[in-house]
Amino acid sequence: MNPMRTPAPTPSRTDDRPAAATLPATSTNRVLALRRIPQTILLALALVLGAAVPALAASQTPRQIDAQVSMVDLAEQDSIQTLSVTITNSSREAMTGTTITLHGPEGWTTSPEAITVAKRIQPGSRVTRTFDVRVPTLRDGFHSYTFTADIAYTGGDGHGSITGERVQTSGEPIASLAAARNNVGTTSLAQRAAGEFDGEGNSFSDAALKKEGVSRGSEIEGAGATFTWPDLGPAAKDNVVAQGQAISVDGSGSALALLASGSGLNAAGTVTVYYTDGTTSTGSLAVPNWTGVGAGVDTAEEVVASAGRNTPDGYANQDGTYRLYAVGVPLDSGKEIEAVQLPANATIHVFDLQIVG
């Protein structure tokens, strides 16, 4: 297996701390108001302002600390390798008490967990610290590996923390959605035994879908896109069970639309989009269970509702409604897509995928 690529590190992430409270009114107004306030309250206000002003200053200061995470050689499997984290202080203040905590891909071993930089990182200087990483045997298929360095510090630009991230990938994405189909979600009554949508041998009824206008190659509107129902015979693999597969997708647009349904109550996860410029974006995907409950009930757009389903014993649950949904995931507009990685959640079933312009 050959590593597919090692994209440039994503820019250091800013933390998500809420901004400090904003200051009230103008200075003139503030002076007038102070004359009417008892001294104890003034003292309390002074304490609050004393704490708030530096935080405010930090929130308004541009980030001047940078953290870069190096790469590992994914081709050199079954080895212990060194990964470095470089912190650059471009601010006017020294950084002190700097601690780097490294998180590797899930289940990978890295060591140590954290390094505390003993010395001050002076303005205009940089510091590099190294961690050991076991690069194991990589699994077949497309996979991404994220190394995250959380850096906490005092001084510097005053923000107190920053995160550096490196995403590497291995393997090639699956050539197309059609090539990725791995599940029989729709059957005719005669071929119902092949159905496996929910892991219990149940499946959408093609006859019931047809009553709702859904047949081979028909169009379904939703999430700003026009989907095509798989032009396949009944009992064919017509959907992709999301197991973290990456699928080659060409094009660009504002959103990625998916025609999907769930076979569990938490059919949700993160879609990762890989662009040709080496960057990535992510978005949340949640689709309700095909019976209409579970994750995404408030966000997914129901586009088809069919009566009953095929079970191993025949057409059944006529009073039940089995649904398809359209969901959208935002894209970085203007960037050319290279691949889309589905969530690693096998209760998500994707029937079609389109780019919304």
Added chain:
Amino acid sequence: MSTARTPSRRTLLGGAGLAGLAGAGTALPAGAAPAETTSGSTGDSPLKGRASMIGVPFAQRDTVRIGLIGLGQRGGTMWQGWAAVPGARIDAVCDIRADRATKVADQLEDDGHDRPREFGGSEGSFQDMLDEVKLDLVYIATPWEFHYAHGKAALEAGANAAVELPIATELDEIWDLVGTVEKTRNHLFLSENCCYGRNELAMMRAAHAGVFGDLSDGAGGYCHDLRPLLFDEDYYTDHWRRTWHTKHNRSFYAMHGLGPVANAMDINRGDRITTISAQASAARGLADYRKRFMPADHPSWNDTYVTGDLVTCLHETEKGRSIRTELNTTTARPYSRINSIQGTRGLFEDYVGTGDSGARIYVEPDHGDDAWHSFDPFLEEFDHWLWKEVGDDAEANGGHGGIDYLLQWRTVQSIRLGLVPDIDVYDSATWCAAVPMSEMSIEQGGATLEYPDFTRGRWSELRQGIDSKQKEMPK
């Protein structure tokens, strides 16, 4: 549950000095700044001027000269594997019963090997062998109570030592072996064949690849109905093994279960065992067997058995994982090592599956149907290179399904190439400390005891270990 402190080697054997420090991140000029710190390092015992043997390779030898001590049931079969490994040569054989040494020497000669020197006839014969024959590796397969003395003597004679389970039976002896390795610069390691099991190795490699997510729990054990062998008058010479069941209530073979899980969890290579607690069920199995099958004049009727039929050890690790090991050799049951590993994204269980591997698995995102799946495809995906390279030879040359030969082949290869041993004295000490410490815990009502850090603070350093990179055996 109470937490009690157990004596470290510092307490037991005295001494003082600097505690071992974890490796620093990046070296700084002397005096430039305070020492850099890395998270979570605790030293347990002083090095006392000795340098650690972590990461130290074997002294390279083109031909590995091997001496065998103990030629009973175990040593009396393992010699064949040692002799079969390319580049290995058995130069000396020893057993207190001289006829056993002669028998093995005869067989080696009959098989076309050079006749080894023979030693035997007295308790000191092993020392004669070590004094008179220059050896690179001494394999020790004597009864448990002799392992410490034989292992230490081999080290002091300038040889590396591969010791059958356990390397020593008491905690102070284990610490002393760690110190002796550091002093002599020779390696001593546990001959833990189960670590070379095909499923165990694949489980470890899958764990390292993140298949199970972040690991949270592991289990293993030695569940093997040994009753017929324990009561056999010939199998264990002087019924030495049954005698242990009359003297100690402990997990004699915690290592069979602990080793593979420790390898998967990178114990001493990024994590460490911090506690042990143990419990034992009543000792009924041997007495029941004796009542049903042993004649009234059998010497076992003088025995009183004290080892629980099921001895369970529970460990915690620095990273918050748990490990369970079981020992059950005295009741009716099929063989199992109950290997399992559990992480945030799935689990593996051995000896309960279908297919060729006999193991089962459930992991996300591969599976999402709440149903067990055969481990077979994962075994193929994560099969250790040793099995791919030597597996056929192993199954032809060794016992226990080939795991003995793999251990022997890899040991010889490591010496011939001058590699760092897969299993070092720190791993061996960590796994074997559960033997005496399980008894300490049981005696205190299952108390949770602090576990020694034999690496002296260097447990957090990531090292390769048995998840090794493929190497060719020299021609």
